Amino acid sequence: MARHPSPAQSLVASPLSRRSFVRTAAGVAGALGAGMLTSCDDPPTGVRSPVAAAKGGNGNGGGKGGGASPRNPLRIPSAGSPPSALTVGETTVDLGGGQLSRVWTYNGQFPGPTIVVEGGSIAAPGDRVAIDLYNDLADETITHWHGMIVDTPNDGHPHQAFQPGGSYHYDFPIVQRATMNWYHPHPHEKTGEQVAMGLAGGFIIRDAVERSYGLPTGPREIPLIVRDAEFDRSGNMIYKPRSGGFEGKYFLVNGTLNPTLSADSAVYRFRLMNGSNARIYRFAFEDGMPFTLIGNDGGFLPDASVQLYEMLLCPAERVDILVDLRDRLGDRLMLRDLDSGWDLLEITVDNDVSDDTVVPVTLPSIEPLGSPVREREFSFDGMSKINGQLYDMDRVDFQVPFGETELWRFTTNGNAPHPVHVHGAYYQVISRTGGRGQLYPWEAGWKDSVLLEDGETVEVLIRFDGYRGLYLMHCHKLEHEDMGMMSNFEVV
Ligand code: C2O
Ligand code: CU
Ligand code: CU
16 A cells, blocks of 8 residues: 655655555445344334335345335435525424434525535635524524634634524635535534534535536536434434444435435536544445545645545545446446445436536646644544643633644544544645554545544644634544534634
């Protein structure tokens, strides 16, 4: 396997070495073919649960030797300009096939509406987003725009949480390039519950550079928000926190149980995101089909796209992938999680079309951040502390000068995985030593969340050149975050 000890090497690996170090999926996928998932939590006979109808195969609730899972059409969240209002509240939704479930939603939709805006820069801002957030929950809330570079009043800091019946006004310009971000609640000690209960939505930024690539769009550009979930005996969403992280027995893609997508024989662009509280996924196609990675958290990868067979994504990580179905007419494909054995998304290539999409080989360069002027070390301790301290909303743990490149070193002394997330700026991951001892293609370029496993030290370069103000760094395993693995810092 290729090692990537320096940024230069990690960002520009030869196609051959990249290919060889990700070539493992095909064999493994076959071995995981059957009976990986059994449910210990089936409802008693006669009680209708959204998951009861989904037994069989490697779908939800599938047991050993099960037949084909009934599949439900994949929900595509509505997409458009920012709504003037977002209301969080409880809604009964159809998870597929008429299986009703009470979940928490933005504007009654699960996942929330996909917000689509035009990008820009600090010097030349793109769209302006003005949204009133209304709280119809029984508890306080606030929404954070994960991955968005916004000033402190718009960042959804737990200090800004507000009570049921209240509202909060957001107003911010878009000052970054094209990518897919997301939004979710961020109230103190309640983020895990509110996300697990359903509150999340996609946030897509467009720009001219992206348009110049002529990528698939419309019905061939599809966000895939993957998460696990837990239900009570009547099929309503429930949250069962564990200090090691919430892991549900069922999976949802865009809020759909056992989804299926009827596709054209064409190139598809999937904006794939791990929206789980704690679960990590090893995404691959069941038959070992390669796909092309073109972007991640902060937009296009640097310099070149990468062919992959599998990807390990921690909570909050996003990838932008192209899947070429032009030679697959009549085939049935399966996007699988190799770790759980879940068959997350069935794709049937039903419609014969001609498509001349060019899958990009070269992508825009990203300037490396360069020599850091100082270093900081952050130890993710146990399940609730950073550098030995529990989160305190009112304590500012450190100050970062605006516009200076720093090296931040993340370590842990056990109880990982910790997905390390920073608000207010993207970073460039330059090394991982110990543990897996390498960087992966989906960790190149601009990142806001990176996986730290036990025994690993991960170094990133970061520079805050958006806004001065109060921001957060935390573990994005939401139960760790809620227990205190979070830190306030100030960009000065
Ligand atoms: Cu997606 Cu502070 O988090
Ligand atoms: Cu964030
Ligand atoms: Cu953690």
